[in-house]
Amino acid sequence: MSFFGLDCVSRKETEVERRLRANDRDYNLSFKYATNAIKTSKYNFFTFLPMNLFEQFQRIANAYFLILLILQVIPAISSLSWFTTVLPLVLVLSVTAVKDATDDINRHRSDKHVNNRKVDVLIDGELRSEKWMNVRVGDIIKLENNQFVTADLLLLSSSEPLNLVYIETAELDGETNLKVKQALTLTGDMGDNIQALAAFNGEVCCEPPNNRLDRFTGTLTHAGQKYALDNQKILLRGCTLRNTDWCFGLVLFAGPETKLMQNCGRTKFKRTRIDHLMNVLVLCIFVVLVVMCVILAIGNGIWEHQEGSKFTAFLPREGEDNAAFSAFLTFWSYIIILNTVVPISLYVSMEFIRLGNSYYINWDRKMYHARSDTPAEARTTTLNEELGQIKYIFSDKTGTLTQNIMTFNRCSINGKSYGDVLCHRTGQRLEITEDMQSVDFSFNPLADPKFHFYDHSLVEAVKLEDPEVQSFFRLLALCHTVMAEEKSEGDLSYQAQSPDEGALVTAARNFGFVFRSRTPESITIVEMGVQKTYKLLAILDFNNVRKRMSVIVRSPEGKVTLYCKGADTILYERLDQSCSKLMEVTTEHLNEFAGEGLRTLALAYKDLDEQFFTEWKQRHQEASTALEDREEKLDQLYEEIERDLLLLGATAIEDKLQDGVAQTIEQLAKADIKIWVLTGDKQETAENIGYSCNMLREEMNDIFIVSATTPEGVRQELRDAQNKMCPDMEPDVFFIPETILGNQPKVVQDESVNGEYGLVINGHSLVYALESSMELEFLRTACMCKTVICCRVTPLQKAQVVELVKKYKKAVTLAVGDGANDVSMIKAAHIGVGISGQEGMQAVLSSDFSFAQFRFLQHLLLVHGRWSYLRMCKFLRYFFYKNFTFTFVHFWYAFFCGFSAQTVYDEWFITLYNLVYTALPVLGMGLFEQDVNERWSLEYPQLYTPGQRNLYFCKKTFMRCALHSGYSSLILFFIPYASIHSTVRRDGRQLADYQSFAVIAQTCLIFTVFIQLALDMSFWTMVNHIFVWGSLIMYFALTFITYSDGMYSIFSPAFSFIGTARNSLSQPSVWLTILLTSILCALPVVAYRFLLTQLSPTINDKVKYKVRRAKLEPPPRPRRTRITRTSTRRSGYAFSHAQGYGDLITSGRFLRRQAPPATRVGGFTPIGRSAGFSPTGRSAGYSPTGRVLNFKEEAEPTALQMYRSVKNDSF
DSSP states (O other): OOHHHHHHHHHHTTOOOEEEETTOHHHHHTTTOOOSOOOOOOOOTTTHHHHHHHHHTTSHHHHHHHHHHHHHTOTTTOOSOTHHHHHHHHHHHHHHHHHHHHHHHHHHHHHHHHHTOEEEEEETTEEEEEEGGGOOTTOEEEEETTOBOOSEEEEEEESSGGGEEEEEOHHHHOOOSOEEEEOOHHHHTTTTOHHHHHHOOOEEEEOOSOOOTTOOOEEEEETTEEEEEOGGGEEOTTOEEESOSEEEEEEEEOGGGSHHHHTOOOOOOOOOHHHHHHHHHHHHHHHHHHHHHHHHHHHHHHHHHHTGGGGTTTSOOSSSOOHHHHHHHHHHHHHHHGGGGSOTTHHHHHHHHHHHHHHHHHHOGGGOBTTTTBOOEEOOSSOGGGGGGEEEEEEOSTTTTEEEEEEEEEEEETTEEESOOBOTTTOOBOOOOTTSOOOOOTTOTTSOTTOOOOOHHHHHHHHTTOHHHHHHHHHHHHSSOOEEEEEETTEEEEEOSSHHHHHHHHHHHHTTEEEEEEETTEEEEEETTEEEEEEEEEEEOOOTTTOEEEEEEEOTTSOEEEEEEEOHHHHHTTBOGGGHHHHHHHHHHHHHHHTTTEEEEEEEEEEOOHHHHHHHHHHHHHHHTOSSSHHHHHHHHHHHHSOSBEEEEEEEEEEEEOTTHHHHHHHHHHTTOEEEEEOSSOHHHHHHHHHHTTSSOTTSSEEEEEOOSSHHHHHHHHHHHHHHHOTTOOTTOSEEOHHHHTTSOOEEOOOOOSSOEEEEEEHHHHHHHTSTTTHHHHHHHHHTSSEEEEESOOHHHHHHHHHHHHHHSSSEEEEEEOSGGGHHHHHHSSEEEEEOSSSOSHHHHTOSEEESOTTHHHHIIIIIIHHHHHHHHHHHHHHHHHHHHHHHHHHHHHTTTTTOOOOSSOHHHHHHIIIIITHHHHHHHHHHOOSSOHHHHHHOGGGGHHHHTTOSSSHHHHHHHHHHHHHHHHHHHHHHHHHTSSOBOTTSOBOOSHHHHHHHHHHHHHHHHHHHHHHHOSOOOHHHHHHHHHHHHHHHHHHHHHTSHHHHHHSTTTOOOTTHHHHHTTOHHHHHHHHHHHHHHHHHHHHHHHHHHHHSOOHHHHHHHHHHHHTTOOOOOOEEEEOOOOOOOOOOBOOOOOTTHHHHHHTTTTOOOOOOOOOOOTTSOOOOOOOOOSOOSSOTTBOOOOSOOOOOTTOOOOTTSOEEEEOOOOO
């Protein structure tokens, strides 16, 4: 967060309310509000170096090496030249600094671009073009069409009728559909009159700066009168003005205090399990380093005391016996020499590997969705290997498992079910196919040609003017918040806030009840060719508590009617007693629809008495303008009028599953990944989608429903489920007690269960299940089940469930969703995945990875995730091996050099070992390694399980790596030491000198670590070969160069190993020593792995064996089986649009200019042209396509037409 953002946060704590006055800069400046300049950059030219170095040295590794550098400049301590540490440190710091500088330069450019935008500001009675950065709170500014909103504004006036403006909020919430705002009549009357606007001195008192995008409260005081302000009168920074010539606004919040900038705070930094383990291991390594140095320091003290006096003839002393001081200095000297056990290049290499694996995800065309032109995106580069360890997936339903594309499928009207196609001879229900003839809607020139329906009896009922059928479709045409746009004569396009409403209004349109246009006071529909205009008296808006919406209209005949639609359970409570028999029949139909996984709405109406409505309307107007408890008062009035309703019937909407959902879930289940569905839909809807996705199956032993409304009831239902799954289970053995783990929370252990079970829990029951006294009980039960579905949950509850699993399970979690209500869940999980779908981009913007389809999740986890985890683990094992082996040789050598802190290797070899000689080969392993290819990774999802169990890199594998390094270092020291003890060169001279030993030891080391690399790698590319062979060539080239006569003659103090490489590496005995050393180091590894593969093969060994046998033959085409199911489960109601839209419609905020009446259409009477609402095309997510599709790559399988692959391979 920028300095301005931090300053804003600190002042926000003390600012209780904001006061400002229009056109009075002196008054507003007294409050010291922020200017409109933004600063997201961190550095400038002078502060970059000190600030960046300060930030980098806050990292423990960098600070550690800085301390080493300081120690190395002390002559009494260091036996190494300063460049052995300073070169690697400078390289690491430079790479990071360049990256930080590049990022900050881009931020500077972005800030400059934004701050220097121009806008017209009303100053001293005239409009002046000013930079954004010079705008102040209280200024009145003018915006023009397609211009970005400069700051958070109170809309004053606009060029549109009724003081409306149209804005696009894509930068705020990712939604591309236009939203409508409306100014107060008081300010709207000023229009574009500059004199009136300049004279306006209204005072605003409002809430302080905050990050709530959907809420605003305040008042405007002018001429002694107060006017309430809400979110519908506010234009937020980041929006774009559309289809509006101009508007004027008063600046309320500027710069970092705008809601856009307030939402740019820090996101919780996520770290992988490997990162956490690395912190522990580095600390352990440091402790081992200190222990080793203490041992060697003690050895030095003993040696100095016992043996040091014998060398005074050529090593003069400065005192009698300084063994203790010598030991003290030796300790720090060995800290410098052995520091390579904590390699400085490790973290840089890890970031390069993560970056490379992120690009693989971005480039993967198999996760590219061509229809929406959406590629997969790794939005973070720090979590790739975590994708290979997922144990729990938490998924939203609508828009994630389903497409959020609704089609009108079935309906029940006055006790009769429509939508089935029956055989004329047998009366049995027929399966709808592509060849089946759909209903002919040619009688209706305004019908949507893309809409398909196959039950001809419903059309006949409409044509016969059945009153109940007509009332049914009249309700669908009137009771909604859809907006219509007519591009050309008869070419209607609906803009719906939810795809459910788009489907219902389109159905009514095709059956002869065409919604044509609306104004704030009226709705115009065409009923069987006759245009009628209903006066819109009130909209009783939808919210998540009401679960219904109503409209009150006056017909052309003058009759006042309330039309209502909503969840069947809610409406049934408000029906008149005379509907009891119809309720029973309709309930049967709802149960029938549930077996097909359909979403339902119940429809009802009520004729109102004129006098009662007039009195109610007056109280409604008072409640609508109340400044306090407005929502509560309106809810009471809604409850009062929405009673004694008459049932018309119910609708059934098909919510199409996304492509490949069932196959993906099946594959992930084979990988032992548990999937929990967290949805806001009702229990029946979620349960039926569970069956459609094959998460719930009829062959399961049992499916537990937890729906109690009391804490005791929930606890009892959970315990009943436990007892049925494990009758002999003890109540208190399922967690590790807190006393064992200290302050760590209890850890719920996995328990074996005979059979497969499912758990479905309601949101009201989940409230009690998530309480501290019951959360372990709930988690224990849920973890014993194969499938868990939480329905009717709030966004907060979604996050709470994720946090519960994170807290008590040693498992990595992933949350996937597509809507704003999934953001909290996505942020709470270890990995957040956003689906770019119909509900905006907020989920994507908050995610770590994103793509367009749920089916891509199996490729992300089973291929990229598994490979990333495998690569990182192999990289770390090998990196520690090569560095430990390199360092431990120094330790053994200390016992043969009097603990004098003398290094084994040449200083240049020490400097270049990690930076040049071994950097690229190990990097190639981390970027290109794979045990099996993509095909076999997907063919055998069981390959994923080692990552879940953290088998490839853990404390146990780290200890094996350390022991292996210790063994290799012993060979690397003692074999060359023994071989040159009495060896002579071919010219008869002794080979046993320090410099020759150093060259032999380091050459043996290079060959040994490269051979180990070859043994560890399963997949060789041309790049790997270049890295390995190129590094080997580089070693010999630089060795001969640095040990040459020429380098010595130029830089004699720095290159003291003159001629050593030439003299040593030309001897056959030296190469025999190198060969023997390499074999002895590699032989135990080869033997161990051979025996392990033969005696206890892993899943990887089995698959590799199968790969070799199959010789990569193309796999047979998977058989697909039809999922058939019968069920009496109730489906969920289809109602997903946002709260608050009804109030917007009645206030007229959705309108554009009124167009002249349209001419006659076909055989219909003349009808009014609809309001020209700006968004073109069809409602987002709505598609009135056919009901039956062939299953292919981009098909849209329904809940009844989902197929799944059957794999026969098993181990």
